[in-house]
Amino acid sequence: xxxxxxxxxxxxxxxxxxxxxxxxxxxxxxxxxxxxxxxxxxxxxxxxxxxxxxxxxxxxxxxxxxxxxxxxxxxxxxxxxxxxxxxxxxxxxxxxxxxxxxxxxxxxxxxxxxxxxxxxxxxxxxxxxxxxxxxxxxxxxxxxxxxxxxxxxxxxxxxxxxxxxxxxxxxxxxxxxxxxxxxxxxxxxxxxxxxxxxxxxxxxxxxxxxxxxxxxxxxxxxxxxxxxxxxxxxxxx
Amino acid sequence: xxxxxxxxxxxxxxxxxxxxxxxxxxxxxxxxxxxxxxxxxxxxxxxxxxxxxxxxxxxxxxxxxxxxxxxxxxxxxxxxxxxxxxxxxxxxxxxxxxxxxxxxxxxxxxxxxxxxxxxxxxxxxxxxxxxxxxxxxxxxxxxxxxxxxxxxxxxxxxxxxxxxxxxxxxxxxxxxxxxxxxxxxxxxxxxxxxxxxxxxxxxxxxxxxxxxxxxxxxxxxxxxxxxxxxxxxxxxxxxxxxxxxxxxxxxx
Numbered sequence: 321x322x323x324x325x326x327x328x329x330x331x332x333x334x335x336x337x338x339x340x341x342x343x344x345x346x347x348x349x350x351x352x353x354x355x356x357x358x359x360x361x362x363x364x365x366x367x368x369x370x371x372x373x374x375x376x377x378x379x380x381x382x383x384x385x386x387x388x389x390x391x392x393x394x395x396x397x398x399x400x401x402x403x404x405x406x407x408x409x410x411x412x413x414x415x416x417x418x419x420x421x422x423x424x425x426x427x428x429x430x431x432x433x434x435x436x437x438x439x440x441x442x443x444x445x446x447x448x449x450x451x452x453x454x455x456x457x458x459x460x461x462x463x464x465x466x467x468x469x470x471x472x473x474x475x476x477x478x479x480x481x482x483x484x485x486x487x488x489x490x491x492x493x494x495x496x497x498x499x500x501x502x503x504x505x506x507x508x509x510x511x512x513x514x515x516x517x518x519x520x521x522x523x524x525x526x527x528x529x530x531x532x533x534x535x536x537x538x539x540x541x542x543x544x545x546x547x548x549x550x551x552x553x554x555x556x557x
Numbered sequence: 558x559x560x561x562x563x564x565x566x567x568x569x570x571x572x573x574x575x576x577x578x579x580x581x582x583x584x585x586x587x588x589x590x591x592x593x594x595x596x597x598x599x600x601x602x603x604x605x606x607x608x609x610x611x612x613x614x615x616x617x618x619x620x621x622x623x624x625x626x627x628x629x630x631x632x633x634x635x636x637x638x639x640x641x642x643x644x645x646x647x648x649x650x651x652x653x654x655x656x657x658x659x660x661x662x663x664x665x666x667x668x669x670x671x672x673x674x675x676x677x678x679x680x681x682x683x684x685x686x687x688x689x690x691x692x693x694x695x696x697x698x699x700x701x702x703x704x705x706x707x708x709x710x711x712x713x714x715x716x717x718x719x720x721x722x723x724x725x726x727x728x729x730x731x732x733x734x735x736x737x738x739x740x741x742x743x744x745x746x747x748x749x750x751x752x753x754x755x756x757x758x759x760x761x762x763x764x765x766x767x768x769x770x771x772x773x774x775x776x777x778x779x780x781x782x783x784x785x786x787x788x789x790x791x792x793x794x795x796x797x798x799x800x801x802x803x804x805x806x807x808x809x
Contacts, residue, residue, distance in 0.1 A: 334609065338602040339592035342611045349618040350625050357629065357675065361667035368656070371649040372728035374768065381729035384719050386677050386712055391733060400748040403737025414684075414705045418698035426691030427610075427806040434691060441688055555742075555749035 379461045388455030389448050393534070395463065396541050398556055406534070410444075413527045420524050422516060444531055482547035490550035494557070497536075501529040601797045603804055610807035615690065619683035623711075624793065626676040633669040634782065641721070643778035645771045648723035673715050680711045692806035700799040703792055710789045717781040720774060731769055731777075735760050 336342065383391045393402035425433045460466035464476040485493060502525050505512050513521045540546040548556040568574055569581075580591050590604045609615060640659060641651045655662035684704065687693055693701035720731045738760040740748040746758045753759075755767055765772030 334607055335605050336608045336611050337586070337589040337605055338611075339589045339599070342602065342606060343599065345611070345613060345618065346621050349622055353622055353625060353675075354629075357668055357672055358664075360671050361664055364667070364671070365656075365663065366667050366670035367724075367726055368652055368722055369725040372645075372723045372725055372769075374728070376725070378725050378729040381733050383730050383733040384716060385674075386715070387734060390737070399737050399740035400742055400745070403734075404741045404745070404748070411705060411709055415702045418693040418695075418701045421694065423691075424694065426694040428691070429615075429689055437691075438689075445685065 380459060380463055382455070382459075385452060385456055389451030392451045392455035392459065396534075396537050400555065401557065409527070409530060413531075416523070420516075420520055420527075422520075440528055440531070447531075447535065480545055482541075482545050484546065484548040484551045484556075487551060490548070490557075494550055497533070498526070498529055501525060601801060603801055606805050607807040610805040615807070616805065617682065617686045619679050619686055623676055623679045623683055624797075626672050626679060627789070627793070629672050630669060630676065631786070633665055633672065636665055637669060638782065643721070643775050645723060645774055648721065648774060652722045652724070673718060677711060677715055680708050684708060690806060694806075696803055697799070697806065700796060700803070703796045703799070707789060707792045707796060710785055710792065714781065714785050714789070717777040717785065720769070720777045721781065723774065728769060731773070735763055735769065735773075738763055 382388060390402050390407060393406065396402070397406070421437055423434055423437060431438050457468055458465055460470075460472040461475070462477075464478060466472060466476070484490070502522070505525070516524060537546075537549065540549065550557040569578075579595050580588055582588070593599045593602050593604050637655070640655050640662065642648060652666070655666055657663075659665075687701065687704065716731075716734060720727045739745045739758060741759050742748045743750050743752050744759045745751065746753055746755045746760075751758070755761065761767060763773075763776065764770075765776050
């Protein structure tokens, strides 16, 4: 780092003046965005349906596209998880990420030196957009699944016999999932807890296992017809 | 010396001109620094950046484009406010009026709508880029936190704006969204462990009632045009200031 600084001071190597080297790029970007936006706005009108009518339910009623991933999760989770707890965990998880990531590699692209962070972030990123895609294009009336080429005119009624784990089995499943998930990395990678610190390790693993619980629940529901993993009188997961 | 040169000299050396444009375009290092430092708009930038970090393939321009879209949405939004009443009796009619009777009204609304969608996309891709380059690492951790709040604010801006046309699309999309609020643990009356009733839970606070009506429209309008933008402007001020202080990330 020090050597680089000296080099910069000596011959300006690797440093550019913002004016005009960066400014012109920003200017070009602004012009391109403006042209694209005006072009799109000339070609396509913003949607406007008939006047709001509380008595006439839209079917399907869809949230704005960026929330459709969460709406899609309503198939697999109760609203308090899909609509409140999960988005809150996502927001908090993103916010604390810089304090959890102890890998100093930064300021460049590169997968190999940040595998753990990359895999998990990109998995979550992909999951978010896959769910949005399904919610936007593959869900029709009554939130039934329709392929892109299937007509919404054809009514679908999916008869599913769903079952739930017994409370004991459910609690055991979730307990085992999180505790085994916590322990496996400790056994495989020596010194991992020492590297992260106990508290940081537990937070990282809880967030990570929480994220992977979402696709696990999706698989349990789609392939094993599981309604709830944990059913209690007060809440269901 | 001909007349034009004399005139040019008279003008560019006048007190008024020099008070507006403090220096010329001479290609000197001092002048290039002044261009940035003495210009209110440009001074959000540092004077110099690392060559690597000014490359398009490194920064993608997504953050800058997001800010530019915020400005576009502010301008078009203010213009739209001239034609819009946040009242259930008028809101939808104003949309129709805007589409058919106001010069460029439809274009204005289209730009605002598509611009808003684009801003959600660019802000998400800005975050992706910052993640992929590991730019949230020290000393930039807190700026990432501010960035996440700006991302959430952007989504809330788009969500509150979604109700304003008062058509079926708006009404039922917001119904889906606010029904989730009713399921909040502790604070929603349909969620687990409710401590509240239908008349004082978070959904009631958000909607100003038990269902979407005039009060909700007015609340969403105020949140959309004043409350959230004010928070965002403060957030962006800090966000940009910290980039200015820490510099754009790049290999050491």
